Amino acid sequence: MKKFLYIIMSIIMSSSLLVGCQVKDDSRVKIGLIVSTLNNPFFVDLKTGVEKRAEELGYDVVVLDSQNDPAKEVSNMEDITVKNVDIVLLNPVDSDSAIASVMIANNSKLAVVTVDRAANGGDVISHIASDNIAGGDMAAKFLMEKLGSKGNVVELEGIAGSSATRDRGKGFEDGIKESGFKLVAKQSADFDRTKGLSVMENIIQSKDKIDAVFAQNDEMALGAQKALEGANMKDVLVVGFDATADAVDAVKKGKLAATVAQQPVLIGKTAVDAVNKILKNEKIKEYIPVQLKLITK
Known part of the structure; x- marks a missing residue:
């Protein structure tokens, strides 16, 4: 009988603890x-x-x-x-x-x-x-400083309709407006690394000379960098946006020129x-x- 009562009390106590935990979570x-x-x-x-x-x-x-x-x-x-x-x-x-x-x-x-x-x-x-317009302008100023405000530039855009795509693009394009840069291609790659790779490969085939790429996020920048590397175009400056771990590592290794750190x-x-x-x-x-x-x- 004592053993039976002990089991019953243990079950009651366990149930109370479970109920107590549930009340705490719900609160x-x-x-x-x-x-x-x-x-x-x-x-x-x-x-x-x-x-x-x-x-x-x-x-x-x-x-x-x-x-x-x-x-x-x-x-x-x-x-x-x-x-x-x-x-x-x-x-x-x-x-x-x-x-x-x-x-x-x-x-x-x-x-x-x-x-x-x-x-x-x-x-x-x-x-x-983050102030995405300011970030786009930051990327523009960096490339202008590195290239003396001259050269052919490609811009990889994010998802059409997103405020990040609109604002980063505006900041960058307004930033290079008074420079000698020529925007030779501007295409969407939906903030995606694989799409960034394929879009950049297509751009490389259609353009004779590219000096820099501004990608509106790091995933596209890393895809573009891989495409450029595959085409043996290692001197093209690629700037991304977000400062993800992969992108920061690529900057340290000299594969990406820079990334705008958005600090997610x-x-x-x-x-x-x-x-x-x-x-x-x-x-x-x-x-x-x-x-x-x-x-x-």
């Missing part, structure tokens, strides 16, 4: 994070920054991956509205399609903060990102700090910039 504030893609080191780092800072502040994070698909992003927003999150951080696939996602959250009375890429509509409390972990941390203020009913700015820097050898 924590939940932040929803919808990421454009986790098949890109930059956004993996951004996610890490969000999760690390959230843990420090006692928040849980629910992460959904849009896989670079606007329709998937809309589906993710619909899903996250029923996951009992208190606020959502949205990293859009592109800025136009993000309007639908933001409006779903608005209709569910769910506060939205955009991260890295903006939404072109809907009610967004704040946008946390810091963007994620800053986004959670903004969420923390919103949840405490503190006022925050509509746009919170995160510092950029140029990484060179």
Whole structure:
């Protein structure tokens, strides 16, 4: 009988502990994070920054991956509205399609903060990102200094419609406007390394001389560099954007000339700090910039 009572008491105590743990988890504030893609080191780092800072502040994070698909992003927003999150951080696939996602959250009375890429509509409390226009201009000035403001330049663009593509392109093109650079090709490679490789290979076949490449992210820059290396065009200066680990390593080895450091972990941390203020009913700015820097050898 004593042994039987001991077993019963053990079961009751274990059940109490489980119930206690569940209550504790349910009491924590939940932040929803919808990421454009986790098949890109930059956004993996951004996610890490969000999760690390959230843990420090006692928040849980629910992460959904849009896989670079606007329709998937809309589906993710619909899903996250029923996951009992208190606020959502949205990293859009592109800025136009993000309007639908933001409006779903608005209709569910769910506060939205955009991260890295903006939404072109809907009610967004704040946008946390690097100054992409300034970053594009930074890349332009670097190449102008290295090449004496003369030569043939190629620009690889990101996903059409995203604010990052628009702003990085504007910063770069405005930056070289008064120089002797000639923009001989400008094509989209969707922020993807494999596409960056194939697009650059096609450009190489159609252009006699290329002096520099500005890729609007590091994945495309690394793809372009591989294409140039394969064509034995090792003197072409390639500048990327994001300062991912692979790109920084390539800069150290002299394969990439430079990368604009966007500091994704810091963007994620800053986004959670903004969420923390919103949840405490503190006022925050509509746009919170995160510092950029140029990484060179």
